[in-house]
Amino acid sequence: MECARPKRRCSHISAQTPLLLGLPTSAQQLYLLSNMRGWAAASVALAVLCGVHAEVVLEALQRDDTCADSGDCDLSLAQLRGLQESVPSQEAEVALETKAGRATAAADSAEVKRLRIVNGCHSKPMWIAHAIGAGSGPDQNVKILPGQFHDFPTPSHLSATRFWPKMGCDDSGHNCAIGSSGGPGQICQFNPITGQEDYKNCAPPVDTKFEASFGENGAPCNPKTPGGVEMKGCDYVDISLVDGWTLPVKLDIQGDCRTATDQKVNVLDCEGLSLGLCPAAERLTAAGIFADLHAINPKTHKVAGCYSPCSKLLDTKWSNKERPAGRRPEESEVSPYCCPTPPQTPESCRAGPITGTSFLKTVHEKCPGVYGYAYDDGMGLMRCSSATHYTVTYYCPADIPA
Structure with a gap:
């Protein structure tokens, strides 16, 4: 068996290699398993069979970012062999099974992607923005072509995430007709003159959002277990x-x-939700007004969203006439719709005027099971196992932006 070989792509390692090289049957089986489970395990398998400690090989491969990202292995097996003396033959299979298994588990954990977002609009591309707490991950402003999708990483304990769609954007995914509401990495929120955050050039944050906090991958989610000891694997989504x-x-x-x-x-x-269903004369009794909840983009002069009653009373962007200067969510005419605590409680909010609005009626009719106001938890929030996969499909608005 010839272990010294030039630099090669990891994908060139074939499942047939051990058969051609005449390896023992047990080693063939272990090699085939490792080859099926990923590049790191396969490399460890070959290296051990060539007489290199698997742990040393794995550490070297983990340092080789080029191989991990693109499949181009910068370290040949001959170079790896020189890192340490041979493993005794009786230990080879044990080392292979143990280290390859650990490498596979680590690779699987790093590559978990349980969230798929689909562009269900078959005539225009869309971009997906997201936030993770106050920051974001690497897949920001991902462009998804009509009918295509993108899978987002969902590592263990990924908390407080929000994903929302944008349409009618420039090539970089900014300056959108719909969805440029700010957030991590969004240029609308920065003043180019002062360099400071300034959201006045952003759209109102009325986006259709998928929200999730992901649990520990592979851990149980069983609220019936006493003491809450099997809850680490719970996702919470809405x-x-x-x-x-x-x-x-x-x-x-x-x-x-x-x-x-x-x-x-x-x-x-x-799917039945549309901007055409947005109330044009919502009666907000606590505020003493009738409000048009349509959010009109001042650049396109088209409807680009539908305000909730709370957003309509508080947001200052896009010349929102129903929002007097200085209004706060705790004020008596606003708090029954925004439900801050204090002064509102979950009980007082659920008994208040928000539940009688046309906005909430539309949400519950067209989106049963979806959050429509702050304490809509009885319908909106779901607890899911860490084995759950989510497919979020966004569709065209009624008036598709150019």
């Missing part, structure tokens, strides 16, 4: 229209998701 909406959406769930009342959920379907 589609939120608390601030308003932009695009229709559908959430397909493959796995086990439950509402607060333990009802199993397989789909949240808001």
Whole structure:
């Protein structure tokens, strides 16, 4: 068996290699398993069979970012062999099985992608923005062509994430007709003159959002276990229209998701939601006004979103006439719609005027099971197992931006 070989692409390592090289049957089986499970395990397998400590090989490969990212291995097996003396033959299979298994587990953990977002608009591209707490991950402003999708990483304990669609954007995914509401990495929120944050050039944050906090991958999610000791694997997800909406959406769930009342959920379907259903004369009794909830983009002069009653009363962008200067969510005419605590409680909010609005009626009719206001938890928030996969599909608005 010839272990010294030039630099090569990891993908060139074939499952047939051990058969051609005449390796023992048990080694063939271990090699085939490792080859099927990924480049790192396969490299460890070959290296051990060539007489190199698997742990040393794995450490070297982990340092080789080029190989991990593109498949171009900068270290040949001959170079790896020179790192340490041979493993005794009786230890080879044990080292292979143990180290390759660990490499596979590490690779699988790093590559978990349980969230797929689909562009269901078959005539225009869309971009997906996201936030993770106050920051973002590497896949910011991802462009998705019509009918295509993007899979987002969902590592363990990824918390407080929000994803929303943008349309009618420039090539960089900015200056959008719909969805340029600010957030991590969004240029609308920075003043080019002062260099400071300034959201006045952003759209109102009325986006149709998918929100999630992901649990520990592979851990159990069992609230019936006493003491809450099997909750590390729980995801908490929802589609939120608390601030308003932009695009229709559908959430397909493959796995086990439950509402607060333990009802199993397989789909949240808001395909019937449209900007044409946005109330034009919403009666906000506590504020003493009738409000048009349409959000009009001042550049395109087209409807680009639908305000929630709370957003309409508080947001200052796009010449929102119903928002007097200095109004705060705690004020008596606003708090029944925004429900800050204090002064509102969950009970007073659910008994207040927000539940009688046309906005909320539309949300519950067209998006059953979806958040429509701050304490809509009984319908909106779901608890899911860490094996669950989510497919979020955003559709065209009624008036597709150029």
